[in-house]
Amino acid sequence: MQARIAVAYHSGYGHTAKQAEAVAAGAGKVEGTEVRLLPLTELDDELWRALDEADAIVFGSPTYMGGSSAVFRTFVEATSQVWGDGMRWKDKIGAGFTNSGNMAGDKLHTLTDIALFAAQHGMIWVGLAEYGGWNTSTGSAEDLNRLGSWLGAMSQSNNDQSPELTPTASDLRTAEALGRRVAEITRVQLRGRTTEPAPAAA
Numbered sequence: 001m002q003a004r005i006a007v008a009y010h011s012g013y014g015h016t017a018k019q020a021e022a023v024a025a026g027a028g029k030v031e032g033t034e035v036r037l038l039p040l041t042e043l044d045d046e047l048w049r050a051l052d053e054a055d056a057i058v059f060g061s062p063t064y065m066g067g068s069s070a071v072f073r074t075f076v077e078a079t080s081q082v083w084g085d086g087m088r089w090k091d092k093i094g095a096g097f098t099n100s101g102n103m104a105g106d107k108l109h110t111l112t113d114i115a116l117f118a119a120q121h122g123m124i125w126v127g128l129a130e131y132g133g134w135n136t137s138t139g140s141a142e143d144l145n146r147l148g149s150w151l152g153a154m155s156q157s158n159n160d161q162s163p164e165l166t167p168t169a170s171d172l173r174t175a176e177a178l179g180r181r182v183a184e185i186t187r188v189q190l191r192g193r194t195t196e197p198a199p200a201a202a
């Protein structure tokens with residue numbers, strides 16, 4: 001049984017793309033997982049086919065002006081056709097990630113937006129199950145989940161640094177952790193679907 005994970009993302013300048021690659025790498029570490037990285041540049045038939053075939057979709061967008069990017073929103077609006085077609089993505093696993101210049105930067109709004117979008121499609125949301133880091137006197141920016149986010153994975157990229165240098169290694173590990181968790185939960189869900197339903201109570 002292969003779990004098919006799609007990572008569908010927009011990245012204007014390459015930083016969120018790095019985060020997307022880390023999510024894909026994390027998912028790929030789970031045995032029996034097939035991962036596809038899908039940049040949302042062309043909303044063509046190939047993209048919709050890949051998304052339809054996926055058991056899980058992890059959505060990613062940079063945070064621009066306190067929310068997801070216009071390119072990502074264009075994709076979101078285009079999915080209304082999927083929704084209208086009998087809610088084709090219902091019961092797929094969904095998760096999300098975002099990257100921005102500031103430590104906070106209103107990233108939570110982007111994740112909330114993505115989670116709400118997945119809920120409208122009837123998807124089953126998976127968050128990040130990692131303790132927050134960098135929140136004690138002995139903590140550091142190297143900690144996993146240093147930005148303390150649970151709805152999805154957050155990363156931060158200094159505005160004057162290229163994607164070769166940022167997001168930080170800790171943020172990329174955090175993205176990997178989300179990808180791994182999505183793949184694990186997807187496998188559990190697929191296994192559940194293949195077992196006989198429990199008999200009805202007398």
Ligand SMILES: Cc1cc2nc3c(=O)[nH]c(=O)nc-3n(C[C@H](O)[C@H](O)[C@H](O)COP(=O)(O)O)c2cc1C
Pocket residue numbers: 010011012013014015016017062063064065066067099100101102103104105106157159
């Ligand atoms: C139009 C625009 C709006 C932005 N708005 C925010 C913002 O609201 N909060 C923030 O922290 N950073 C903001 N930034 C910084 C980006 O989130 C940051 O540069 C990020 O790394 C871009 O990701 P990308 O390289 O994947 O496009 C903004 C950048 C742009 C270009």
